[in-house]
Amino acid sequence: MVQVGPAEVNLLGWWRSRGSAARFDLFVRYTFYLSYIFLPPLLIIGFANEVSTVALAVLVATVLAYTVISFRLVHQGLEYNLGRTEFPRRILTIHLLITAAILVAGQLAYPDPLPGKPDSPGDGISVIFLVLAVTTYSAVLRPRTLILLGLLGGAWMLLTAPPGHALFISLMLQFLVAAFRSTLWMLKIVWELDRSREVRANLAVAEERLRFARDLHDVVGRNLSAVALKADLAAKLASRDRSAAAIDEMLEVRQIAQDSLDELRAVVSGYRTADLTAELAGARSLLASAGIDCRVIGDVTFTGEPAGALGWAVREGVTNVLRHSEARTCTITLRGKVLTMSNDGASSSAFRFGSGLTGLHERVAALGGSVTATPEPPNRFVLTVELP
Template sequence: MGSPEVNLLGWWRSRGSAARFDLFVRYTFYLSYVFLPPLLIINFAQEVGTAALVVLLATLVIYVVLSCRLVHVGIEHHLGRGPFPRRLLTAYLITTCAVLATGELTFPNPLPGKPDSPGDGISVIFLVLAITTLSAVLRPRYVALAAAAGGVWMYLTAPPGHALFITLMLQFLVVAFRSTLWMLAVVWELDRSREVRANLAVAEERLRFARDLHDVVGRNLSVVALKADLAAQLARRDRSSAAIDEMLEVRRIAHDSLDELRAVVSGYRTADLSVELAGARSLLASAGIDCRVIGEVDVSGEPAGALGWAVREGVTNVLRHSEAHTCTITLRGKVLTMSNDGASLTTFRFGSGLTGLHERVAALGGTVTAAPEAPNRFVLTVELP
């Protein structure tokens, strides 16, 4: 087992920045309760009797414990992790009023040579503790009102000069502790935002991977199914040589698909527009579909990649969802149009492939439209800015 110092250091390092700041804020409150009792002992040891001092210290210990508990649940409520401590707050306020009244009634008169009474000193100590604690529980305006009420109490019981100083000190405590709590809430919110951003990045990467996988597997499996069916028909007609050629082509496509899947997993896969256009001609021709390409490629980079994905998705849809005989691909600058004559005018909706294409193009500021047109055409248009 490691030493306590090593374990404590490891525990501290394992906590995030927000958790560390949370501990700092909490112990800022708690340490104020540690330093105030010794001040009370030093100030009142010579001013009150031994019995009164023991009672006062016992009361102070109970009050500090109650204050620590209220600070804890108050901060939890401030961070949205717990309910408002209504009953505990009520008991705390009653206790505070009782202690202040008892102190002033027990020690109402100043000692010889001193401007204020021991009761005034008791009021100062407990008011500082109370305002510190209430700063963790109440909203700023209510804490400020409580501090103002404490100032009024001091004006009624202590010399005016001392009362003014205590009033300003109580308001300063309100500003200091409420500002610290506000910063704590901001730090936790930033921490949650960072976590949400990380989760969104993971979700976006999963979505990108799903789109790539759909684009690769969807089209290639459609081609494999088409050529396997063609090979089966050739075999039935005793054209074994042609059937073998088709099955060898299926094997080639399967190998290409495997390479593309590896590229998708590696995260480096892109769609080359020129390659996709050549592949579209070849695949559609093998399916008995006449493919014409009008225009030339005059884009590069991400726009070319987006149009390449559009060609791939359009060819996949032609092979899987149409009975087309002709397909025309038109390129005009950064606008690509794919039209085929194998569509019906039934209800149309975006599938996962077109949705993924729309997301790709939208990321570049472009638009995607896909709709059937009379009498039997289907037109896919991708326009980049």
């Protein structure tokens, strides 16, 4: 049985705790960083025997120092391209000046080819630092600027090295630009997808909260209005020594409260729907209890989600009639999938599109329908819900 140590467990847990975008981010960063580890030794070994030991030591030290500043520039460039920091203008300028100085110093130190060889050690130094520079700038600059720098690097090699070598180096630089920029482009897309997924999840949570608030408003709003109405009616009956009728009203209050509890449980469970036929019957009964003459014109000829949406419309309309008007008449007209509720006793100056109507609009809009709520002179209010 293979035993795993604490270090391996911590490393594995750290890796698993990172999302896919964060893992790909690490892959891209280490693709850049590993280039500084593997490319310079391979290129230095190629002409190590062509320079003195002192010159080789100076070259290795220069490469190490150059790698350090390149690491820093790559990090800031990646953060800039991901929109997390400002453009690293200062360190980029320093890096460009250092690169130019190294290229010129290499050619001045070794201007001529060695005997029996087509190129000089200065050409090899140019290749090393041009490759490192293009790798670094790929994390910072735009593709057009990178292509231009690659062409300038090829032109530099054309001035100092044989044409065949210069052409090869120029093509290699352009290949590095394409490879690293495409990787960086994919990294940006992965992070954007990750942010989109997070935004989508947050929107789903927000939508569910709105749904819950809308359902809670619809359920509690009308039922509490009914409880207040019934309780007030029972109090008036009791004051007139009509205790039997008052008891009946209070029993209805208890029934409404019990029904409200059941509906609240259904809302929490997320399965509550409004039945249009039941809502129409409930509207007629509740408005009659409030002394409002309610007429229902038309019949329910469909079921399913559209009927449920119109059921919520009836519920919201009745709530508004009880809360915000002194109505004496209310007419509910149903023609196909168009519901119209009209009542008198409304005040146009007090009209506002509240949370209940907003929630109803959201419900109906999800089905491709529309909601209009308008006051009409002199004191009427008309609610129209139309489904496709």
